[in-house]
Each structure stands twice: as structure tokens, then as C-alpha cells.
Amino acid sequence: MLSKSQIKLIKSLTQKKFRNTHELFVVEGIKGIGEFLNSEIELVTLYTTGESFEVDPEKVVEIDEKELKKISSLKTPQKALAIFEIPANKEVKLNDLVVALDGIRDPGNLGTIIRLCDWFGVEELICSSDTVDCFNPKVIQATMGSLARVNVTYLDLEDFLTRHNSSSIMGTMLEGENVYLSELPQKGIVIFGNEAxxxxxxxxxxxxxxxxxxxxxxxxxxxSLNVATATSIILSEIRRSSFTEKQN
Amino acid sequence: MLSKSQIKLIKSLTQKKFRNTHELFVVEGIKGIGEFLNSEIELVTLYTTGESFEVDPEKVVEIDEKELKKISSLKTPQKALAIFEIPANKEVKLNDLVVALDGIRDPGNLGTIIRLCDWFGVEELICSSDTVDCFNPKVIQATMGSLARVNVTYLDLEDFLTRHNSSSIMGTMLEGENVYLSELPQKGIVIFGNEAxxxxxxxxxxxxxxxxxxxxxxxxxxxSLNVATATSIILSEIRRSSFTEKQN
Incomplete structure (x- = not known):
């Protein structure tokens, strides 16, 4: 049974300011929830219409389809909804490739980029403060669980780059050199910019x-190429050398 | 001034069966319309709230914002809406790279793939009959005008491949060889499959x-990678050799 205050809390988490106040975010669907349960991110409450999960039973609330509909932000609710704690900021490790985003606004693009980081083994994603929030429900849906494996940090990008100016820093620009003819470093920071x-x-x-x-x-x-498409091509170009260099 | 029958016709074109009956489709927004006006595709009527276009004045209907709202399928209508003729099927030219889609369902994915074909100089896109219609308004919005430059043909893919079995035919499969270590032909057919x-x-x-x-x-x-992301990486891998082979 869901109380009015629970419904109100869950629905408020579609908004960034309430996610930040409560330090909580929502994941919907069995698969997505499973991915977060397998991560270090802390479960607060799991609302389920019958699907069973291997979690502390005290954190589980059985609800019916009608109640799920009240708290879901999906057109077709996906059997379960869970609330997790927004993890505390971790230190950004600069010993491998780091992706940095400068003002990405579209949740679908951010979700796709997080998924790409996961695919290409990029564990650190840094976002300028004006980049869309990664705990936005649309981003969570688009990441398909990859967010549980990529460390996303929001920060003042200009300040961060000033402090880490000794790293290799590259980015896509219209007047840049041909990526297919460039030597691309395997470590350092690669920056992608705003959609427009x-x-x-x-x-x-x-x-x-x-x-x-x-x-x-x-x-x-x-x-122009969509920013998520450009990210996929550049990350592929960086990572391919781990195969092709061994060949030459 | 818009007549009731005009409104009814335009709104009916959001559905595939009416697009096919009338052989018409809708493009919204100044930029998208401009791209189609620059192509071989025939304009039928242009509805504009004041923006001027270099077209036969007899084909232009001035309307106001309120009327545009009635015929637009966008949340925020974009100043103009045009109706174009669905072009007759052209012969598929197999003398260069051809992309083939096997059951793509998501309009956003198809739109992104059409844009990628345009970027990577692929002029022929063939789609299995169960692939989402490329004149679907969501596809048109996602292509950003690229549809005006890529020849999209719907056909029975199995039949087509039977007849063109002598071409090089490749596709992405989980148990396939590593794309970064493969010799990829510059001509032939490359197939991408359904999202699920x-x-x-x-x-x-x-x-x-x-x-x-x-x-x-x-x-x-x-x-897995999203199919549009996979398409971007594979097309990039095929096309990059035009630069790198000259280098070696």
C-alpha cells in the first residue's frame, strides 16, 4: 500500500531540484533495476507488482498495477520502480581515457553517451554544470543500466581543465584535423560540445x-553529425588501435 | 485560409496508409523544407506563416499561427509546413556501398541511419518491408533533410538478396569477426538488423x-550497442580506408 506522501516524494523526483534535495533518483523496469542492484549504488526502496528481487525484504513494498501507474513516469509502467541514493562524488581518475561533455542538453544524447562510455571501457565521464542531469528519468531509461558502471561527475569544466592542463586534451572542432589520419592518445581527456x-x-x-x-x-x-554519433566514431577510433597496433 | 478538407488531408498524412493512398508526405520547419526544395522531390503545397520561399507562388498558402497549429504534428510548430510527393521507386544502384535494414522499428533510429548514410556518402538505403516508413513524420524530423539526398527503397529483402547474391554481403552478428581486424569491402551491401x-x-x-x-x-x-550507433561505427570503419590506404 502506498501512502500519499510516498507518491508525492516519488513523483517529485522527476525534478532535478527535488532529486538534489533528497539525494535520491528513480529507476524503472526490472532490467534497469537489476543493473543498479549489481552496482555500488544504494537501494532505498523497491516497489514491485510481484516480480521478486534478491534484496533486503525490508526495502521491498508490494504494490498493484494501479499504484505503479500512479508513481511511474512511463506510458507503460514496467512492473517495478526503485528509489536509489545518488552516490557521493568520487574523485575523477585521470589514469585512463576520460570523456568530458560541454553543455549537452538532450537527455537521449547523454544516455547514449553514457552507454558508449560503458561499451568502450571509459569509466570516467565529466560533465559541465550546464549539462543535463544524468539522474533525469529520460537519461536513466536511455542508459540501459550503463550509468551503474560509469562514474559521472558534474563540475566546473573550465576550472577542472585549468587544473589538469598537463593531461592530453582533445576535442572535435569543424576546423580540426582528419580523425582518420590523427595519432589519438589512449589516455587523457576527450571533449564533446553542445548539440547546437x-x-x-x-x-x-x-x-x-x-x-x-x-x-x-x-x-x-x-x-553535422549528432553529438552521440560523433562520440561513437571518436571512441571507436581511439580504442581500435589496441587491436590494430598489435597487428602492425 | 485553410479549408476543413485541407486540414483533414494534412492530418491524415501522419498515417502510413493515407500517405500511401495520396502518395504525399509532410515536412515541417524552414530548414527541412528548404532541403527538400533543393532536391528532386516535387512540392505540392507550402503553408507558411510569413516566411518566404523561392517557389511557384501558386503552391504557397499563407496561414496564421493558429491555423499552423491545427495542421502541425509538432508541440511547437515551426513557421511552415509543406506537402511533397512521395517519389516513385528508383532502381537501386549497386555500384557503390548500399546499406540494408532488416526490420528497424524505431523512427529515431531510421532517421539517424538516413543521416549517417548521407554523411558517409551512401546514396542507396534499402529497407525490408517491415522497417518503419521513412515518410513517418518522426523520421522526417530526425533526418534533418538528409532524406532528400538518400534514395530509400522498400522491398522484399530476402528476394532482393537472392537476386543480388553475387554482391559482397556483410552484416553485424554477435559471433562475427572483429571489425577492426577485418578487410571491409568498399562496395556491396551492409545489413543492420532489428533493435531487439x-x-x-x-x-x-x-x-x-x-x-x-x-x-x-x-x-x-x-x-548491445544501439543499431544507429553500430551503423555509425561500421560506416566509419568502411570509409576510413579511403584515407588510410593512401597513407600506407
Missing amino acids: NGISPEIGKFLHQRIHIPQFGKIKKTE | NGISPEIGKFLHQRIHIPQFGKIKKTE
Whole structure:
């Protein structure tokens, strides 16, 4: 049975300010919840319509479909909904590749990028303060659980880059060198910019290496690649060398 | 001034069966409309709230914001809406790279893949009959005009592959060879499969080359890459050799 105050709390978590106040976020669906249960992130309460999970029974609340509908933000609720604690900020480890985002606004893009980081073994994702919140329900849905394995840190990107200026810092810019002909470092920071404006001038000045993905075909009219698509191509280009260098 | 029958016709075009009956589709927004006006696709009527376009004035209908709202399928209508003729099927040219889709269901994925074809100079996209319709308004929005430059043909994919079995046919499969270590042909057909099930067994039997994108990182748990992401990586891998082979 769900109390009115529980419903109110859960529904409030669709908004960033309440997620930050309560330090809580919502995951929906059996698969997504399972991925977070397998991570270090702490479960607070699990609401389920019958699906069983291997968790502390004191944290489980059995509800019916009608109640789930009241707290779900999905058109078709997915049998279970869980509340987890937003983890405390961890130190950003700079000993491997780090992806940095400068003002990404679209939740779907951020979700796809988190999934790509997970696929390409990037454990650290740093986001400028104006990047969309990774605990936004739409981001959570788009990550398919990858958020449980990628450490996402929000910070003042300009300040961070000033302090870590000795790392290799690269980013995609229209006037950059052809990525297919570039030597790409396996460590360091790779920056992707806002959907409409790309990397901002304040951040662009930190770049040691500017790369771009060339366009093919006779008619060159496609305005730009979507940022998540560009991320997939650049991460693939960086990681492929771990195979191809062994070959040469 | 908009007549009731015009409103009814335009609104009916959100549905595939009416698009097919009338052989018409809708494009919204100045930029998207501009891209189609620059293509071979025939304009039928342009509804505008004041924005001027270089088209036959007889095809232009001035309307107000309120009327645009009535015919738009966007939350925030974009100043203009145009109706174009669905072009007649053109012959599929097999002298370059052709992308084939086997049962893609998500309009956003199809839109992104059309945009990728445009970026990577792929002029021919063939879709199995059960792939989402490329004139679906959500696909049109996601393509950002690329649809005006990519020839999309719906056909019986099994039949098509039977007839063109002498072409190089490749596709992504979980048990495929590492794409980074594969020799990828610059011509031929590359197939991408359904979001949930991948390439179907009926289509899989035609593959001469099975490739896969390896996963990186210590923990390998990401279930799969989104099909549009996989398309971007594979097309990038195919096209990159036009630069790198010249280098070696």
C-alpha cells in the first residue's frame, strides 16, 4: 500500500531540484533495476507488482498495477520502480581515457553517451554544470543500466581543465584535423560540445588537439553529425588501435 | 485560409496508409523544407506563416499561427509546413556501398541511419518491408533533410538478396569477426538488423562476411550497442580506408 506522501516524494523526483534535495533518483523496469542492484549504488526502496528481487525484504513494498501507474513516469509502467541514493562524488581518475561533455542538453544524447562510455571501457565521464542531469528519468531509461558502471561527475569544466592542463586534451572542432589520419592518445581527456554550438570558446582554448570527422560523398550537405554519433566514431577510433597496433 | 478538407488531408498524412493512398508526405520547419526544395522531390503545397520561399507562388498558402497549429504534428510548430510527393521507386544502384535494414522499428533510429548514410556518402538505403516508413513524420524530423539526398527503397529483402547474391554481403552478428581486424569491402551491401533481435535468420543466411564491434573495458556488461550507433561505427570503419590506404 502506498501512502500519499510516498507518491508525492516519488513523483517529485522527476525534478532535478527535488532529486538534489533528497539525494535520491528513480529507476524503472526490472532490467534497469537489476543493473543498479549489481552496482555500488544504494537501494532505498523497491516497489514491485510481484516480480521478486534478491534484496533486503525490508526495502521491498508490494504494490498493484494501479499504484505503479500512479508513481511511474512511463506510458507503460514496467512492473517495478526503485528509489536509489545518488552516490557521493568520487574523485575523477585521470589514469585512463576520460570523456568530458560541454553543455549537452538532450537527455537521449547523454544516455547514449553514457552507454558508449560503458561499451568502450571509459569509466570516467565529466560533465559541465550546464549539462543535463544524468539522474533525469529520460537519461536513466536511455542508459540501459550503463550509468551503474560509469562514474559521472558534474563540475566546473573550465576550472577542472585549468587544473589538469598537463593531461592530453582533445576535442572535435569543424576546423580540426582528419580523425582518420590523427595519432589519438589512449589516455587523457576527450571533449564533446553542445548539440547546437559545439565546444564553447572558453573550453576550446584548452584543446591540445582538434579533430574532426570528415564527410564523404559527392554532395556535402549534411550539416553535422549528432553529438552521440560523433562520440561513437571518436571512441571507436581511439580504442581500435589496441587491436590494430598489435597487428602492425 | 485553410479549408476543413485541407486540414483533414494534412492530418491524415501522419498515417502510413493515407500517405500511401495520396502518395504525399509532410515536412515541417524552414530548414527541412528548404532541403527538400533543393532536391528532386516535387512540392505540392507550402503553408507558411510569413516566411518566404523561392517557389511557384501558386503552391504557397499563407496561414496564421493558429491555423499552423491545427495542421502541425509538432508541440511547437515551426513557421511552415509543406506537402511533397512521395517519389516513385528508383532502381537501386549497386555500384557503390548500399546499406540494408532488416526490420528497424524505431523512427529515431531510421532517421539517424538516413543521416549517417548521407554523411558517409551512401546514396542507396534499402529497407525490408517491415522497417518503419521513412515518410513517418518522426523520421522526417530526425533526418534533418538528409532524406532528400538518400534514395530509400522498400522491398522484399530476402528476394532482393537472392537476386543480388553475387554482391559482397556483410552484416553485424554477435559471433562475427572483429571489425577492426577485418578487410571491409568498399562496395556491396551492409545489413543492420532489428533493435531487439538483430538480423533475422532468413536474412542472415545471405551474409558472406559477419562482423562485430568488440566491447572494451574490464567489466563487459553493456548488452548491445544501439543499431544507429553500430551503423555509425561500421560506416566509419568502411570509409576510413579511403584515407588510410593512401597513407600506407
